[in-house]
Amino acid sequence: MKPTAREDRALPADKLRPRVDVASLPFASTADVPALDALVGQQDALDALAFGLEVRGPGFNLYVAGENASGRTTTVHAHVGRLAAACPVPLDWVYVHNFAAPDQPLALSMPAGQAAGFARAMETFIRDTGLAIRRALDSEDHDRRRRAELDAFASTRRKVFDELGATARELGFRVDIAPGRVTSVPMVEGEPITAERFDAMSDEARADLTRRTEQFELPLSAAVRRLRQIEIEEDERRLVFDREAAKGIIDPMLAELRGHYTDQPELLSHLARVGDDLTERASSFATPAPVAGDDDEVAVNEEAAEDAAESTAGALARYRVNVLIEHGGASGAPVIVERHPTPENLAGRIDYRMTANGLVADFLQIRPGSLHRANGGFLVLRASDLEQTEAAWPVLKRALLGPEIRIEASDGGAALPATTLRPTPIPLDLKVVLIGTEEVYQLLFELDPDFRDLFKVKVEFAPDVPWSEEATRLCAAFLSRCVRDRSLLPLDAGAIARTIEHASRIAGDSERISVRLGELADLATEASFWASKASRPQVTRADVERALHARHARSGLLERRLRAEMTRRTVLVQTAGEVLGQVNGLAVVELGDSRFAVPSRITATVSPGRGTLLSVDGAADLSGPFHDKAVLILLGYLARTYGRGSPLTLAGTLAFEQSYSAVEGDSASLAELLSLLSALSDVPLDQGIAVTGAVDQRGQIEPVGEVTRKVEGFFAACRAAGLDGRQGVIVPAPNSVHLVLDEEVVEAVRAGRFHVWTVRTVDEALALMTEREAGEPTPEGEYPPESVHGRALAKLRRFGQQLAALRGAER
Numbered sequence: 001m002k003p004t005a006r007e008d009r010a011l012p013a014d015k016l017r018p019r020v021d022v023a024s025l026p027f028a029s030t031a032d033v034p035a036l037d038a039l040v041g042q043q044d045a046l047d048a049l050a051f052g053l054e055v056r057g058p059g060f061n062l063y064v065a066g067e068n069a070s071g072r073t074t075t076v077h078a079h080v081g082r083l084a085a086a087c088p089v090p091l092d093w094v095y096v097h098n099f100a101a102p103d104q105p106l107a108l109s110m111p112a113g114q115a116a117g118f119a120r121a122m123e124t125f126i127r128d129t130g131l132a133i134r135r136a137l138d139s140e141d142h143d144r145r146r147r148a149e150l151d152a153f154a155s156t157r158r159k160v161f162d163e164l165g166a167t168a169r170e171l172g173f174r175v176d177i178a179p180g181r182v183t184s185v186p187m188v189e190g191e192p193i194t195a196e197r198f199d200a201m202s203d204e205a206r207a208d209l210t211r212r213t214e215q216f217e218l219p220l221s222a223a224v225r226r227l228r229q230i231e232i233e234e235d236e237r238r239l240v241f242d243r244e245a246a247k248g249i250i251d252p253m254l255a256e257l258r259g260h261y262t263d264q265p266e267l268l269s270h271l272a273r274v275g276d277d278l279t280e281r282a283s284s285f286a287t288p289a290p291v292a293g294d295d296d297e298v299a300v301n302e303e304a305a306e307d308a309a310e311s312t313a314g315a316l317a318r319y320r321v322n323v324l325i326e327h328g329g330a331s332g333a334p335v336i337v338e339r340h341p342t343p344e345n346l347a348g349r350i351d352y353r354m355t356a357n358g359l360v361a362d363f364l365q366i367r368p369g370s371l372h373r374a375n376g377g378f379l380v381l382r383a384s385d386l387e388q389t390e391a392a393w394p395v396l397k398r399a400l401l402g403p404e405i406r407i408e409a410s411d412g413g414a415a416l417p418a419t420t421l422r423p424t425p426i427p428l429d430l431k432v433v434l435i436g437t438e439e440v441y442q443l444l445f446e447l448d449p450d451f452r453d454l455f456k457v458k459v460e461f462a463p464d465v466p467w468s469e470e471a472t473r474l475c476a477a478f479l480s481r482c483v484r485d486r487s488l489l490p491l492d493a494g495a496i497a498r499t500i501e502h503a504s505r506i507a508g509d510s511e512r513i514s515v516r517l518g519e520l521a522d523l524a525t526e527a528s529f530w531a532s533k534a535s536r537p538q539v540t541r542a543d544v545e546r547a548l549h550a551r552h553a554r555s556g557l558l559e560r561r562l563r564a565e566m567t568r569r570t571v572l573v574q575t576a577g578e579v580l581g582q583v584n585g586l587a588v589v590e591l592g593d594s595r596f597a598v599p600s601r602i603t604a605t606v607s608p609g610r611g612t613l614l615s616v617d618g619a620a621d622l623s624g625p626f627h628d629k630a631v632l633i634l635l636g637y638l639a640r641t642y643g644r645g646s647p648l649t650l651a652g653t654l655a656f657e658q659s660y661s662a663v664e665g666d667s668a669s670l671a672e673l674l675s676l677l678s679a680l681s682d683v684p685l686d687q688g689i690a691v692t693g694a695v696d697q698r699g700q701i702e703p704v705g706e707v708t709r710k711v712e713g714f715f716a717a718c719r720a721a722g723l724d725g726r727q728g729v730i731v732p733a734p735n736s737v738h739l740v741l742d743e744e745v746v747e748a749v750r751a752g753r754f755h756v757w758t759v760r761t762v763d764e765a766l767a768l769m770t771e772r773e774a775g776e777p778t779p780e781g782e783y784p785p786e787s788v789h790g791r792a793l794a795k796l797r798r799f800g801q802q803l804a805a806l807r808g809a810e811r
Contacts (some may be wrong), residue, residue, distance in 0.1 A: 005767040009757040010728075016741045018510040020472065025286045027476065029538055036477030037078075039071050040515045041465030049076065052457030053378075053431060055081050059456045060296035061400065063383075065441045066461030069518025073382075075461075077434055080335050080378045087333035090376020093426055094118065095322040099273045105322075105363030105423045108266055111326040112256035118261070119321035125257050126316045126519075129278065133285040137242055150238065157230050164223040166491040175220075181718045182224050184216060236530050239283055246282030250275050274319050317364065324348075324368045324426075325375070327775050333377030342386050343395040346371055348407040350421050361409075361421055371396075371405045374430050383436025383444075396432070396711045400454045403428040403567045433631040452470035464507035464514045471513055475500050475520070482521045488528035494541035499523060502548065505740040508708060523547055555594040562589070562598055571658060573599045574687040575714075575721045581605060582680030583769070584690040585656070585671035586710035586729070597706065597713025599690055601657040602668060604675035608799035608806075609651020611639070613676075616655035617663045624664030637762070641795050644781035649800040652676055666694040667704035670730075673762060674769055681791035685769045688727040689712040689757075693735075697764040703734040708741055715745045715754055723748065728755030730765055 027033050039046065045066075052062040066072040068325040092115035097107045110118060136142055160176065174185045174192065186193045186209055193201075195211075201209070236259040254275045259580050261267045266775045327334070340343060352359040370379060399405055404425040434455060444451040449550035465471055476496050483490055491499070499520060506514035514520075524539070526547035531539040573584065586724065587600040613635045617623040633655065637646055654672050656663055670693035678685045692710050711729045718727040731739070736758050748754040759765045763774035766788050777788025783790035 005754070005764070005771070006757065009130060009741070009759060009764060009768060011736060011749075011756045011758060013746050015736065016739050016756060017502050017743070017746045018467065018501060018740060022493045022497045025472075025476070025493045025497065027493065027496075029492045029620060030476065030480040030483045030496065031490045032490060033473075033476045033480040035481035035484050036474055037481065039075055039461075040474040040478055040517065041471055041511075042071075042075075042461055042515065045072075045459050045461045046075070046079075046575065048078055048457065048459040052459060053079060053433075055457070058403070059400075059453050060202040060460055061455045062173050062434065062457045063441050063444075063455040064433060064435045064459040064461065065438045067463050067516060069516040070461045070463060071515065071517040072459075072461045073435055076380060077335075077337070077436060078379065080433065084335045084377055085332040087377065089113075090333060090429075091326050092116075092323070092376075093368075093372065094328055095324055095366050095423060096270055098424075099277050101606065103421055105366060105421060106270065107324075107424045108270060109426075110261075110264055110267060112330065115321075115323045115326040116328055117238060117324045118211070118267075121257060121260070122319060122321045125253060126319050129250060129253050129791050130285055130316055131270040132253070132280075133246045133282055136249055136259055136630060137282070137285060142245055146238065146242075146359070153230055153237070157227065159408040159584060160223055160226050160230070164219060167219045171216045172209075173216055175214070182220070182227065184213075184220055188575050204231065205416060242283045243279050246285070247279045250278050278319070317362070322364045322366055325372050334374055335378045335380065336370045336374035337380045339382075339385060340389075341370070341381055341392045341396070342389050343391045343408070345369055346392060346395050347405055348372055350407060350409050350423075363421070363423070366407060366421070366423055369405070369407075371399055371428065371430070372426065375405070376429055378431050378433060380433045380435065383434055383440045386434075387440070397448075397450055397454065399428055400432065401450065404707055423562065429545045460570070460682070461515075463516065464509065464512040467504060467511055469515045472500055475503060475513065478517055478520065479524055482524045483528075486521070486525055486528075488524060489531050489537065489539050491524060491527070491539040491544075492541075495527060495539040495544050498541045498544040499527075501740075502544070505708065507752060508706070508738055508740065509742055510737050523551075526551065556591070556596070558589070558591055558594055559596040559598075563716060563720060563747050566598075566717055572601060573717055574601075575599075575718045575727060576688050577686075578684035579687055580682065580684045581675050582687070583667040583671045583675045583678070583685050584687060584714065586690050586692045586713055587656075587659075587668075588706045588709055588713075595706075597710040599714055599717050600668075602671050602675050603655050604672070604679045605653045605793070606676070606679045606799075607651045608649055608802045610637070610803075611643075611648035611650055613638070613650070613652045614653070616653055617659065622659070622662050624662060626665050627663050627668075630666035630694065631672070633695060633697055634676065635668060637673065637695060637699055638676075640697055641699070641777075641797050646797075646800060649796055649803055650680070652679070665704075666702075667692055667706075669693070669695045670701060670732075670762070670765060674765060677762075677766065677788060677792055678770075679790045680795050683716065683770050683772065686771075688718070688724065689769055690728075691730045691758070691765065691769070693730065693732040693765070695762060700757050701732045701761060701765070703732045703738070707731050707735045707738050711739065711756055712742055712745055716746065718754065719748075723753045725753050726755075728757055730757045730759055730768055733758040733760045 049062070049064070052060065064072050065074055089112040089198060091109040092112055093112070094108050094115050096108060096258050098104050098106045161175075164182075165175050168184060172187050174187050176185060178181045188197065198206070198209075254271060258268055258271050261271070294562050311347055346369045348371070349367050351367060352361045353365070381396075386396070402425065406425040406430050407423045409420050409422065434753075438460075444455075479491055479496055482488060500513060502523060503513040503515075503520055504510060506519060508515060523544065527539045527543040530546045530550070531543040534543070536543070562571065566573045574582075575584070581604045584599040585602045586597050588595065588597045613631055615623055615628065615631045618628050618631065635648075638650065644646065654676065658667075671691040672684060673695055674691060677683075690710070692704055692707065694704055696702060708810040711731065714727075714729050739756065741756075745754065749756060757768055759768065766774040769787055773784065775783035775785045775789035777783055777789070785791070785794070
């Protein structure tokens with residue numbers, strides 16, 4: 001007896017879910033399997049990663065693309081860590097004062113591990129040198145030699161005073177001399193002229209006084225200029241004398257320091273500038289001279305001395321060293337993982353301090369970023385972290401294009417900085433590993449031309465691999481590592497088999513298994529918990545099943561509520577009987593970590609028209625472009641099937657009933673077409689069968705996504721309403737390999753209480769839904785009268801006659 005369409009197209013139960021033969025596994029538990037410290041089936045990715053990390057050249061940074069929990073991050077860290085350990089330790093970097101341009105601190109490099117020692121040596125040098133200079137300049141011997149050196153200036157000054165005094169006496173004046181000031185006082189009879197005496201003077205006497213005053217102004221001005229010149233020369237000589245004394249102290253101490261760095265010319269040049277600057281500023285180290293007290297006793301002005309000491313400490317700060325990066329005790333190149341890549345965290349920053357003059361900064365307040373710390377090694381970033389900080393990508397890009405690290409001064413917040421620094425940039429030599437998704441890679445590649453020049457190595461981690469004995473062995477080895485690293489109970493062979501079967505479900509393919517290892521590790525952790533609660537020494541298959549059920553229960557509230565509404569008939573879904581122009585489509589609902597499918601009623605109406613097909617959802621702006629395209633394809637199918645001899649005389653409408661969100665995609669196009677053909681042919685459709693699949697204009701069925709969840713979603717609805725043995729789901733034949741159904745569904749199929757059918761054409765689907773022939777066309781485009789297509793064509797012709805009669809009546 002020839003099998004019916006439903007019997008012929010039904011999938012057997014053993015084709016609905018892949019299974020691992022526990023008896024074929026060469027181990028009893030994870031205790032028998034060596035732990036895997038690599039990936040499962042990602043050899044291409046590992047080869048690309050090794051190449052990208054080792055190749056040298058501009059722009060050979062890496063973008064590691066893959067899904068979350070695929071093991072990409074762990075693998076990157078492991079490979080980078082191993083390679084970095086074999087690389088040389090990079091240079092240390094310090095910032096020092098720039099004596100030529102104080103607003104541009106100098107960056108100096110030195111061999112690894114020397115920066116901190118150099119900074120300490122400079123601190124000691126500054127302290128000891130400053131103290132030695134102060135003692136020398138404050139010593140009685142230095143003061144005595146300095147006075148002797150300056151005695152000639154005192155003699156010259158006295159001579160000028162004497163000559164000026166003699167001239168003043170001749171002209172009737174007295175000269176008063178005070179620090180920084182020389183004044184003349186007119187005299188009469190040995191007494192200064194008072195205002196009263198001036199008023200009492202005769203006109204001749206006043207004229208004579210004026211004449212003598214004008215006559216004295218010339219020698220007085222000349223004397224003042226001469227005294228000022230003597231003072232300048234004396235000060236200059238005093239400074240030279242102090243500098244010579246200081247140089248005798250600085251040079252030998254500096255020579256000792258320079259002896260430790262003879263192989264570093266840039267550092268030696270800086271030390272030479274330090275010596276020159278210290279010598280130039282030697283006099284500032286001396287203790288302030290004493291001042292006279294109110295009782296004419298000489299006293300030291302303690303406040304002035306403290307101010308001078310503070311000023312000296314500030315002056316000495318310019319000789320200190322800001323250790324930016326120091327690799328003392330390090331082995332290998334640095335590996336830096338930056339989780340918060342702000343511009344400051346990447347390229348460093350300049351801290352400001354508040355003073356009476358506003359916000360100020362100096363080279364000692366320069367702070368490093370992750371680019372500095374990773375320089376000479378590896379910097380690992382997540383693309384998602386860069387996306388969250390708007391200015392981070394431009395900063396990273398500028399640094400790599402440089403290649404140099406340039407610290408930009410911030411604006412100091414709300415206040416305007418009184419000083420702005422522009423530190424000299426540091427050469428950049430590192431490897432950046434950017435970890436992200438394929439979507440972000442494509443976005444950067446298309447929108448930023450520099451990206452393809454800066455990240456020339458792409459590493460692609462596949463989401464799944466072919467299911468093979470080797471893949472099974474590697475999965476078991478990975479689970480063994482999870483047991484070791486997470487201190488879990490060992491998994492027995494049944495638990496390993498069930499976990500691998502779940503990996504196939506994650507992949508959505510019965511011939512592949514997912515390598516999103518993070519999910520498998522979490523499942524093993526949860527199963528170990530339930531085994532422990534049951535006081536079992538090992539994790540069994542039942543524990544894995546319980547973990548999966550518990551996981552579903554934790555995130556399945558929305559699904560349970562929707563199914564309850566279907567049971568209460570507030571959401572209308574019919575799973576038995578026949579209805580004209582109506583079919584059960586299947587919609588996938590995704591909310592956070594919850595993904596499930598529910599039936600969705602699709603209805604169609606037809607009337608005489610001029611070959612139009614209206615999507616109600618599209619007209620209400622509740623459909624996307626892919627769904628709109630699918631509706632146009634349906635119109636093309638109708639024209640090809642029924643419009644050979646005459647134009648289509650149809651006005652059809654399609655609607656997703658009780659749908660309050662946007663419809664997108666083409667996976668419902670087969671269901672829409674079946675409802676439309678049912679309305680055209682007046683042949684009802686079986687409501688116990690749900691449909692998913694895309695259609696092309698030639699009536700071929702194309703694969704769609706999420707078929708496993710769609711089958712399970714309709715099964716749940718039928719189970720709630722009552723299984724009658726006739727219910728099932730039609731899926732595209734190419735999707736049969738994507739079915740990884742729940743065990744309950746498989747058992748229902750095995751018992752004949754539920755079915756899964758595959759179709760390759762619209763006609764096969766029609767035969768299943770109507771249990772009658774779809775109809776084969778003759779060369780003239782005619783169909784058997786009682787076939788579905790024959791009945792549909794007959795109605796279209798009646799529509800044409802009605803339209804013709806209407807046009808005639810109008811004429």
